[in-house]
Amino acid sequence: xxxxxxxxxxxxxxxxxxxxxxxxxxxxxxxxxxxxxxxxxxxxxxxxxxxxxxxxxxxxxxxxxxxxxxxxxxxxxxxxxxxxxxxxxxxxxxxxxxxxxxxxxxxxxxxxxxxxxxxxxxxxxxxxxxxxxxxxxxxxxxxxxxxxxxx
Amino acid sequence: xxxxxxxxxxxxxxxxxxxxxxxxxxxxxxxxxxxxxxxxxxxxxxxxxxxxxxxxxxxxxxxxxxxxxxxxxxxxxxxxxxxxxxxxxxxxxxxxxxxxxxxxxxxxxxxxxxxxxxxxxxxxxxxxxxxxxxxxxxxxxxxxxxxxxxxxxxxxxxxxxxxxxxxxxxxxxxxxxxxxxxxxxxxxxxxxxxxxxxxxxxxxxxxxxxxxxxxxxxxxxxxxxxxxxxxxxxxxxxxxxxxxxxxxxxxxxxxxxxxxxxxxxxxxxxxxxxxxxxxxxxxxxxxxxxxxxxxxxxxxxxxxxxxxx
Numbered sequence: 461x462x463x464x465x466x467x468x469x470x471x472x473x474x475x476x477x478x479x480x481x482x483x484x485x486x487x488x489x490x491x492x493x494x495x496x497x498x499x500x501x502x503x504x505x506x507x508x509x510x511x512x513x514x515x516x517x518x519x520x521x522x523x524x525x526x527x528x529x530x531x532x533x534x535x536x537x538x539x540x541x542x543x544x545x546x547x548x549x550x551x552x553x554x555x556x557x558x559x560x561x562x563x564x565x566x567x568x569x570x571x572x573x574x575x576x577x578x579x580x581x582x583x584x585x586x587x588x589x590x591x592x593x594x595x596x597x598x599x600x601x602x603x604x605x606x607x608x609x610x611x
Numbered sequence: 612x613x614x615x616x617x618x619x620x621x622x623x624x625x626x627x628x629x630x631x632x633x634x635x636x637x638x639x640x641x642x643x644x645x646x647x648x649x650x651x652x653x654x655x656x657x658x659x660x661x662x663x664x665x666x667x668x669x670x671x672x673x674x675x676x677x678x679x680x681x682x683x684x685x686x687x688x689x690x691x692x693x694x695x696x697x698x699x700x701x702x703x704x705x706x707x708x709x710x711x712x713x714x715x716x717x718x719x720x721x722x723x724x725x726x727x728x729x730x731x732x733x734x735x736x737x738x739x740x741x742x743x744x745x746x747x748x749x750x751x752x753x754x755x756x757x758x759x760x761x762x763x764x765x766x767x768x769x770x771x772x773x774x775x776x777x778x779x780x781x782x783x784x785x786x787x788x789x790x791x792x793x794x795x796x797x798x799x800x801x802x803x804x805x806x807x808x809x810x811x812x813x814x815x816x817x818x819x820x821x822x823x824x825x826x827x828x829x830x831x832x833x834x835x836x837x838x839x840x841x842x843x844x845x846x847x848x849x850x851x852x853x854x855x856x857x858x859x860x861x862x863x864x865x866x867x868x869x870x871x872x873x874x875x876x877x878x879x880x881x882x883x884x885x886x887x888x889x890x891x892x893x894x895x896x897x898x899x900x901x902x903x904x905x906x907x908x909x910x911x912x913x914x915x916x917x918x919x920x
Contacts, residue, residue: 465769465771465772467744467745467746467769468744468745468746469743469744469745470744549767550743550744564764566761566764566819566820566822567820569664569665569763569764593776594775595764595775595776596772597764597765597766597767597768598767598768598769598772599766599767599768600764600767604761604764606819606822607822607823609823610822610823610826
C-alpha cells in the first residue's frame with residue numbers, strides 16, 4: 461500500500477523522488493505512461509535541497525499534479541512550499557521514502573512523526589502504544605495506527 | 612427474527628461470494644424509521660456530543676451537496692410517515708417538523724454543515740461522496756455506527772483506497788467494477804445492498820476509535836452464550852445520486868439479530884456460508900477470534916433442529 465494513488469484527468473504531473481522513493485516512483489511512472497499523461501520527473505539525489513525543489517515546483521504550469529517520494533522531514537517543508545506555490549491539496553501526494561513516518565492515531569486523531577523501524581511506536585498525544593498499518597491517507601499524509609491491544 | 616430485519620441471504624445462497632450485489636430500489640426512501648427510532652437517535656446524539664470530531668466530518672466544498680442531501684432526507688422522512696414528519700420549504704431553506712421528538716429544525720441553503728443537522732433526525736449514518744479525477748471521494752459524513760473504520764481517517768480518501776484493506780476486494784477486478792458502477796449511478800435509480808458481518812454483542816458503535824472497548828466481547832463468546840451474544844449485524848446501505856450537485860448520498864442503517872432468533876433453515880444456511888468463507892475474510896470480519904465456540908453452538912443447534920430420519 462506504500463504507493464501513490466494515480467489521480468487521472470490532470471493536465472500534467474510532476475514526480476520528485478530520492479533513492480529510497482524509487483519504488484513508488486517507478487510504479488507511478490508506469491501508470492503515467494500507460495495513461496499517456498504528460499509528466500516530468502526529477503531525481504532529488506544528494507546535493508538537491510528544498511530550495512532547488514521549491515524552485516522546480518514553482519516553475520510548473522497551473523493544473524500540475526505533484527507527487528513526491530522523499531524523506532518525511534523534507535516532505536513537511538515541501539508541503540508548505542507547494543501550498544505557497546498555489547497547488548491545491550488534491551493536487552499533492554506525498555510518500556515518505558525513509559522509515560520516519562507521519563502516523564495517525566486512530567484513537568485521538570493526533571499525528572506524530574516517528575521512526576517505524578524502531579517499535580514500539582507511541583502516540584505523542586494519548587501515549588497509547590500503536591501498531592502502524594499499511595493504510596495511508598493522502599488527505600492527512602499519514603499512516604493509520606491502532607492500539608496494539610486491539611490485535 | 613423481527614419482520615423488519617433485513618436478512619442478507621437469498622434462499623438459494625449456500626456459499627460466500629464476492630460480487631457487486633446492489634439492486635435498484637426506485638421509489639424507495641434513503642432512510643427507514645422503525646421502533647428503535649427514539650433509542651437510536653438518543654444514542655447518536657450522545658455520541659456526537661461526547662465525540663464530535665469522530666462522528667461528524669466534512670470538507671468545505673461539500674456544503675452545497677450537504678444541503679441537497681439534507682433536503683432529500685427530510686422529504687423522505689415525510690414520505691415515510693406524514694403523521695410524524697412534515698416539511699416547509701421556503702426560498703433558501705426548509706424547516707423539518709418532527710413530532711416523534713417534538714422538535715423543529717430549520718436549515719438554510721448556505722448555512723454550511725446541513726448533514727450535521729439532519730443527521731440528528733435519522734437512525735442512519737450519512738455519508739457524502741463526490742466525484743473528481745475520475746474517482747469517488749468520501750468528503751463528508753455523520754457516522755456514529757461504523758463497523759470497524761474511522762470516518763476521520765477516511766475523510767477525503769478515494770473509494771479504491773478506502774477499500775484496500777478488504778480481502779478479495781480486487782478479486783477479478785471487483786474494485787474497478789464497483790467504482791464504475793458508482794460513477795454510473797443515476798438520480799432516477801437509487802440502489803441498495805445488504806452488507807453483513809457477525810458481532811459479539813449488540814453495540815452499534817463499532818468505531819475504530821473505540822475498538823479496544825468492543826473487541827473484548829469477542830473473547831467472552833462461548834458455545835452456551837453464542838446464541839444470545841453473537842449477532843448477525845446487517846447494514847442496509849442505500850446509494851442516491853443527488854441530481855443538482857451530482858454528489859452521492861450513501862446511507863447506512865445498522866440492524867442486529869441474535870443467532871437464537873434464526874430458525875433451523877437459516878442456521879443451516881449461515882453455517883454453510885461460514886464454512887465456505889476464506890480464512891482472510893473470517894479474520895477481517897473478526898469471526899476467527901470466536902470461530903470455535905460459534906461453530907459448536909451452530910452444530911448443536913443444527914443437531915437439535917434436524918428432523919429424525
